[in-house]
Amino acid sequence: MTTASAPAAQQTGRRKSTGALLVHQVRYEQLSFWRNPQSAFFTFAFPVIFFVILGAVFRTGNVYDHISGIEYYTPTITALSVIGCCYSQLAISLSLRRQTGILKRLRATPAPAWLIFGGIVIHCIILSLIDTVLIVIMSRVYGHAFPSNWGAILITLLIAAAAFCAIGVAVASLIKNADAAPAVVQFIFFPLLFISGSYFHIASKVINNIAGVFPIKPFNDALIQTFTLGKGIDGHAILVMAAWGVGGALVAIRRFRWDPRPE
Amino acid sequence: MSVVEIDDLQKSYGSKKAVRGVSLTVEEGQIFALLGPNGAGKTTTLEILEGFRQRDAGRVSVLGFDPADRRGGREMREQIGLVLQDIAVEPYLTVRETVARNAGYYPAARDIDEVIALVGMSGKEKEKVKDLSGGQKRRLDLALGIIGNPRLLFLDEPTTGFDPSARRSAWELVRELTRLGTTILLTTHYMDEAQALADEVAVIAAGEIVARGTPETLGGRDTAKARVRFALPEGHSADELPVAVSPDGEEMVTVEADDPTEVLHQLTGWALGNNTTLPRLIVDRPSLEDVYIRLTGEGADAPQAERSMT
Ligand SMILES: Nc1ncnc2c1ncn2[C@@H]1O[C@H](COP(=O)(O)OP(=O)(O)O)[C@@H](O)[C@H]1O
Ligand SMILES: [Mg+2]
Numbered sequence: 001m002t003t004a005s006a007p008a009a010q011q012t013g014r015r016k017s018t019g020a021l022l023v024h025q026v027r028y029e030q031l032s033f034w035r036n037p038q039s040a041f042f043t044f045a046f047p048v049i050f051f052v053i054l055g056a057v058f059r060t061g062n063v064y065d066h067i068s069g070i071e072y073y074t075p076t077i078t079a080l081s082v083i084g085c086c087y088s089q090l091a092i093s094l095s096l097r098r099q100t101g102i103l104k105r106l107r108a109t110p111a112p113a114w115l116i117f118g119g120i121v122i123h124c125i126i127l128s129l130i131d132t133v134l135i136v137i138m139s140r141v142y143g144h145a146f147p148s149n150w151g152a153i154l155i156t157l158l159i160a161a162a163a164f165c166a167i168g169v170a171v172a173s174l175i176k177n178a179d180a181a182p183a184v185v186q187f188i189f190f191p192l193l194f195i196s197g198s199y200f201h202i203a204s205k206v207i208n209n210i211a212g213v214f215p216i217k218p219f220n221d222a223l224i225q226t227f228t229l230g231k232g233i234d235g236h237a238i239l240v241m242a243a244w245g246v247g248g249a250l251v252a253i254r255r256f257r258w259d260p261r262p263e
Numbered sequence: 264m265s266v267v268e269i270d271d272l273q274k275s276y277g278s279k280k281a282v283r284g285v286s287l288t289v290e291e292g293q294i295f296a297l298l299g300p301n302g303a304g305k306t307t308t309l310e311i312l313e314g315f316r317q318r319d320a321g322r323v324s325v326l327g328f329d330p331a332d333r334r335g336g337r338e339m340r341e342q343i344g345l346v347l348q349d350i351a352v353e354p355y356l357t358v359r360e361t362v363a364r365n366a367g368y369y370p371a372a373r374d375i376d377e378v379i380a381l382v383g384m385s386g387k388e389k390e391k392v393k394d395l396s397g398g399q400k401r402r403l404d405l406a407l408g409i410i411g412n413p414r415l416l417f418l419d420e421p422t423t424g425f426d427p428s429a430r431r432s433a434w435e436l437v438r439e440l441t442r443l444g445t446t447i448l449l450t451t452h453y454m455d456e457a458q459a460l461a462d463e464v465a466v467i468a469a470g471e472i473v474a475r476g477t478p479e480t481l482g483g484r485d486t487a488k489a490r491v492r493f494a495l496p497e498g499h500s501a502d503e504l505p506v507a508v509s510p511d512g513e514e515m516v517t518v519e520a521d522d523p524t525e526v527l528h529q530l531t532g533w534a535l536g537n538n539t540t541l542p543r544l545i546v547d548r549p550s551l552e553d554v555y556i557r558l559t560g561e562g563a564d565a566p567q568a569e570r571s572m573t
Contacts, residue, residue, distance in 0.1 A: 013371030024367040028360065035355035035391070101351030105407070108313065108347065110340040111368040263276065263316055 025111070025119030026126070033123065043089055043127055047081035048134050055142045063201045067228060074139040075223030076198045079160070081131035083216065086124040086161045087189065090168035092181045094120070099178035099260050107258040117169065124168075125161045132157060152226045152233045159238055160219045163245030167215070170251035192216050215244040265324075266291050266415050266446045267312060272321035274307050281307045283470040285321075289415075289448050289463075294441055296461035297450045300559050304470040305450035306348055309419050312448070313345050326415060341369055344413030344445075348420050350400045352407075354393035358384055361392055362406050369411035381439070382406045383432055398429055405433070409440065416440065418449040422456060434459055454551045468559040482554035488519040489548055491526055493541040496534065505529045515543070 016024070034040055051073060058069030097103045106116060140146060147153060171188065175181050193199065195207050196216035202208055211217035218237035225234045267289035274282040282304040289295040297305050310316045311323060314330035323330060328339040352361055362379060366372035379385055382402040387395070395403065401424070408416060421437070422430045437460055441447060451457055457464045458478040465475040466482075474482045494514045495501060501508055501516060506526055508516040520526045523546050534541050 013369070015370045016367070021367070024364075028356070028364040031360060032353050032355045101347070101349050102353060104315065105347065105351040105404075107315070108340070108345050109365055109368045109407075110337045110411070112337055259315060 021111075021115050022118055022122065025115055026122045029119050029123035030126070033127070039089060039093070043081075043085055044131060044134065047077055047084060047131055048138060050080070051077040051135050051138055055138065059142055064203065067224075070139060070142045070144045071228045072201065072224070074135060074144060075227040076220050078132050078135050078157075078227070079216070079219045079223050080193065080198050081135060082128040082157060082161055083164055083189065083193075083219070085127040085131060086164035087168040087171070088185050089127075090120060090124055090165055091171040091175070091185045092178075094169065094172035095175045095178040095181040098172070098257065101260050103258045104260065120169075121162060121165045124165050125158065128157060128161045147227050147230070149226055149230060149232065152231075153223070155233055156219075156222045156226055156238065159245075160215075160222070160241050163215060163241040163248070166245040166248035166252060168248075169256065170248040173252050173255040173257065189216070196220055212240070215241045265289065266293075266326060267295075267448060268322070268324040269308070269312070270322040272308065272311065272323060273319045274304075274311060274316065275319055281470055282311075282318075285467070285470070285472055287465050287472065287475070289446060291446055292441065292444065293462045294437065294447045294449070294460050296457040296464045297448070297467055298452070298454065298457045298461075298464050298555065299450070299467035300452055303467045303559070305452075305467060306419055308467070309345075309417055309448070309450055313343070313417055314339070341371075341411065342413060343415045343417065344408040344411055345417040346404050346408040346419060346421060348423075350397070350404050352392045352400055352403055355391060357389050357391055358395070358403055359388035361403060362410055365407050366410045371412050372410055373412045375410070378406050378410050381409070381436060383436075398425060401425070402429075402433075405436070409445075413445060415446045415448070418447065420450055420452065422451070422453070430456070454555045458551050466555065466558050473558045474554070478551060481551060482549075482558055484549055484551065484554055487549050488521055489523040489546060491518045491520065491523050491530070491544075491546050492516070493530075493544040496537075496539040496542060499537070499539065505533045 033043075054073045054077065055070050058073065061069045063069055063072040094103075136146065171185060172181075175184055192211070192214050193216060195202065195211045196214065197208075197211070197220055198216065202211070208217065218234070218240040222234035222237035222241075225231045225237075265288050267287075269288075270286050272282055272285045273280075285304070285308055287295075287297075297308065299305050307316060311318045312325050312330055314333070314336060317331055325339060326342055328335045330336075330339065356364065358379065359375065362375050366375055376385075376388075379388060382405050384399065384402055384406065387399065392400065392403065401421075405418075405421065408418070418437070422433050425433060434456070437447060437449070449460070461478055463475070464478055464481055465472050467473070476482070479485055492511060492515055495516060501510070504516075506518050506529055508518050511517040518526050518530075527546065530541060
């Protein structure tokens, strides 16, 4: 046994600033993420491989209104990957961390809730941006020009990422058993991805109207508008996503639990 | 100054009363042990103090904070450390990263390497948590409990599952921490742990404190009668002895006395006079274990302190 210095009576330190705490938190979120080969693979390899295959098959075909395959899939697969980072990955890892008691252990420290969630959201946004860059590069390889209006794209991505994070936390709050988390998480979003035109263009007005109520189709629309058509921010789509984000945050605030065992 | 004050604490889970009217006070600098069998309500009491569970009734103060009030939560948590009953650590971080991450949450954290050395994990800094043994994970968890340089440390069954040598080092660490000024409230179901560590012990059974005191005075041990026990020498019957004895198990007999000096003098004088001995002669007072078993009604299912070496 070694002898320690610093007697416990000396409590002379000062709290770190908000910024320094967030940097600290994000750094360790990133570290644990990159160390886990499985989560890194699914987050990055899956959308990129998916994009490469779709691009190879549908690259030059006309999807609709003179939009080519590559012009269509660059935004939709980007959206898919952001949803993967912010919603699926987050909801599954959060419920797993709760089940294993890691969240409770974290709650035992002075780290405030805003820091823990802020760290997660920023971490997920970073992953989303990396995914976006990878897909845009692959898209360039397929001959699609780099998008020009990065400002509009970035704002759309940030709002969407925050909204899907909030929905992810809400779903994690409602999941009781982490073993079921992957199934529940995918079960909610898989059909929505289909009707939202993530995999192929949907021509039916009825389906489009239904899908438009949920957050994925607006996200696709907003990215198609900015990525492919070179236009500005899709205000309507942003509003729908933001509304879902606020709803998710409200559910999360009311229902989120740290403890693996309810009282 | 009292560091922890609990007055008439009550907590039920549905219709199950887990804690019924517990009151206790932990003074600054003490090691206080809450000793009791599984299901007695130790974890429930501790987790109410830590702010993880809500009490139904009673008054609770931890370093002057009400743990149920989340507004003071951050400030309280900067001054307390805790180790939960179940270990939970991020699997993919290394030992040093795990400690460094938590160090960042405290305004006056201890030195990271010093804490790693303190829990006996030096040389394991670069190992991933998922590759550690159960005992090592527990020691890492303990490191997380003390990294913030807490005034008050809660330990929920800190040595359950340790081999005897790991327990001794954990005890040494606990003593070292009190020397450095940390007050410690621990729970345990090991009598010897309470005896070895605690300045004060409260025995809890079925949600109630059934006895309290120092390990020496607990359950009236200090004032209890001494027991003189021996086996009847061969060829003699109990009637021949100079004092009245009662049978005690196979072949053994017992005499209880406030002061065993007189009784011993009579017995040994008789034995020498008869040219014989008093086989297996023992003089003792009730052990903490005897008191504990009497108080908690625990028998065969009381967990044994000493486990086989692995
Ligand atoms: N989350 C819970 N929900 C329902 N019952 C519980 C819960 N936690 C503990 N109990 C019950 O309360 C009693 C006390 O448990 P606990 O405080 O864990 O005791 P100990 O830590 O002394 O073993 C036990 O009967 C236990 O089954
Ligand atoms: Mg317990």
